[in-house]
Amino acid sequence: MANKIFVDVVVKYDAEGNIIPLSILWEDGRIFEIDKVVDVRPAPSLKAGGQGIRFTCRIQNKYRYLFFEEPRWFVEGS
Amino acid sequence: MERVILHSDLNNFYASVECLYNPKLKGKPVAVCGRVEERHGIVLAKNTLAKKCGVKTGEAIWQARLKCPDLVIVPPNFDRYLKFSKLAREIYCDYTDQVESFGLDECWLDVTGSLLLFGSGEKIAQTIRKRIKAELGITVSIGVSFNKIFAKLGSDLKKPDAVTVITQENFKQKVWPLPVEDLLYVGPSTCKKLRSIGIFTIGDLAKTDVKLLGEYFGKNGVMLWSFANGQDQSRVSNIEATHTIKSIGNSMTMPRDLVCDEDVKVALYVLCDSVAARLREYNFYCTTVQISLRDNDLYWYERQGKLNFPTCSSTEILSRAFELYKANHKNNKPLRSVGVRACGLVSADTTQLSMSPDFVNMEKWQKIEGVVDKLRYRFGHHSIMRGILFADRNLSGANPKDEHIIHPVSFFNGF
Numbered sequence: 289m290a291n292k293i294f295v296d297v298v299v300k301y302d303a304e305g306n307i308i309p310l311s312i313l314w315e316d317g318r319i320f321e322i323d324k325v326v327d328v329r330p331a332p333s334l335k336a337g338g339q340g341i342r343f344t345c346r347i348q349n350k351y352r353y354l355f356f357e358e359p360r361w362f363v364e365g366s
Numbered sequence: 367m368e369r370v371i372l373h374s375d376l377n378n379f380y381a382s383v384e385c386l387y388n389p390k391l392k393g394k395p396v397a398v399c400g401r402v403e404e405r406h407g408i409v410l411a412k413n414t415l416a417k418k419c420g421v422k423t424g425e426a427i428w429q430a431r432l433k434c435p436d437l438v439i440v441p442p443n444f445d446r447y448l449k450f451s452k453l454a455r456e457i458y459c460d461y462t463d464q465v466e467s468f469g470l471d472e473c474w475l476d477v478t479g480s481l482l483l484f485g486s487g488e489k490i491a492q493t494i495r496k497r498i499k500a501e502l503g504i505t506v507s508i509g510v511s512f513n514k515i516f517a518k519l520g521s522d523l524k525k526p527d528a529v530t531v532i533t534q535e536n537f538k539q540k541v542w543p544l545p546v547e548d549l550l551y552v553g554p555s556t557c558k559k560l561r562s563i564g565i566f567t568i569g570d571l572a573k574t575d576v577k578l579l580g581e582y583f584g585k586n587g588v589m590l591w592s593f594a595n596g597q598d599q600s601r602v603s604n605i606e607a608t609h610t611i612k613s614i615g616n617s618m619t620m621p622r623d624l625v626c627d628e629d630v631k632v633a634l635y636v637l638c639d640s641v642a643a644r645l646r647e648y649n650f651y652c653t654t655v656q657i658s659l660r661d662n663d664l665y666w667y668e669r670q671g672k673l674n675f676p677t678c679s680s681t682e683i684l685s686r687a688f689e690l691y692k693a694n695h696k697n698n699k700p701l702r703s704v705g706v707r708a709c710g711l712v713s714a715d716t717t718q719l720s721m722s723p724d725f726v727n728m729e730k731w732q733k734i735e736g737v738v739d740k741l742r743y744r745f746g747h748h749s750i751m752r753g754i755l756f757a758d759r760n761l762s763g764a765n766p767k768d769e770h771i772i773h774p775v776s777f778f779n780g781f
Contacts, residue, residue, distance in 0.1 A: 290389075330453070330502075331503070332501075332502060332503020332504075334386075334503060336389070337387045337388050338386075339386065339450070339453075339502060339503055
């Protein structure tokens with residue numbers, strides 16, 4: 289089972305009220321820039337357990353899910 | 367014009383949500399149960415595996431464990447269920463505004479007006495089923511029919527994650543062979559009575575002379591007959607429809623039995639504070655107070671009494687409730703659960719004034735309690751408490767106003 293890892297996220301709120309995550313601050317201090325958000329939809333996290341708005345993000349040429357489960361953000365750890 | 371009505375039922379709702387949040391539970395029999403320490407230790411919901419072992423909702427935990435030794439017990443998280451219930455309703459609202467909740471996990475949808483936009487009832491049902499699974503991660507079974515009763519019946523026929531269609535043409539084959547207790551409003555005692563006159567299936571009921579049913583069961587008999595024949599005409603109410611509030615009440619099963627008057631008073635204070643605060647929230651006064659008591663042999667009864675003036679003061683409600691308790695609970699058996707209900711509600715805007723000193727005193731208390739409401743709103747429920755509640759923090763720790771407000775609903779609400 290994957291871990292549910294809550295992370296700090298830098299987020300941009302645009303004028304329309306859209307939420308766009310820009311970067312993730314990892315627990316060890318590393319910062320991962322999000323190159324692109326390719327998909328946004330409400331979805332469950334079947335691996336880590338939870339439900340929220342799921343952002344499919346391209347980070348360093350890999351695709352990762354980032355969940356906004358109000359009021360916190362989490363990623364599925366391995 | 368024939369209506370198209372959907373009844374959507376979230377499968378094993380509480381248990382499904384818990385399994386979603388904890389993937390480790392996958393493949394294990396799971397039951398969501400109240401806390402044993404607080405003596406709420408009964409099965410609230412179970413998943414399919416636990417159901418297969420024969421675990422039933424409402425059983426004590428030890429009974430369930432006897433049937434299913436590997437059973438995993440998890441505590442309930444009502445916030446999560448409220449969240450999922452709301453999310454599901456938001457999905458339904460994409461297809462119609464006629465959405466009527468029946469508890470947290472069930473809803474009726476009238477999609478008659480949306481057929482041109484989204485296609486047939488079955489198509490809408492399939493879309494909703496897929497969306498719930500993809501967006502919420504839980505499954506739903508949906509019944510599609512031309513009235514509310516058959517739609518509900520349909521959602522029970524195939525589970526989980528399925529759609530069942532019952533039409534004017536096929537309902538005689540699909541519905542009539544089912545046992546009569548599957549019909550809404552046929553409970554254990556009606557079922558027993560029906561069997562005693564030779565009615566075992568819904569078809570039997572439909573073919574019985576309606577006059578005979580009227581003689582046996584009164585107008586309910588006629589109602590059941592029309593249900594069985596697919597003639598239910600009740601409407602699906604609008605999502606924004608709020609039903610008229612007839613009474614406001616709270617009850618609690620206490621962490622330990624209440625053995626003396628002092629204990630009962632603590633419990634009543636907690637309940638009366640909550641009831642009075644809710645009265646003020648909805649701008650009501652009550653004219654009657656009702657208490658319900660359950661002793662440690664599970665014997666349960668209710669008593670009610672009038673108030674001298676309409677009030678929303680917890681102090682007044684409490685003194686009447688305590689009087690009722692003293693007057694009626696003569697055998698002094700320890701009490702397991704108590705409830706307080708404010709009935710005979712009148713609007714707080716138009717009340718009869720009085721010169722009586724009692725009335726003036728009551729008005730003073732109402733003002734004080736209004737201030738307490740404001741303090742609690744700003745600083746939290748436990749920021750200001752009555753002194754007596756510190757007598758036993760186990761008994762008085764609960765906050766019934768904000769925890770567990772799940773309203774019981776009736777099929778006939780709004781009519």
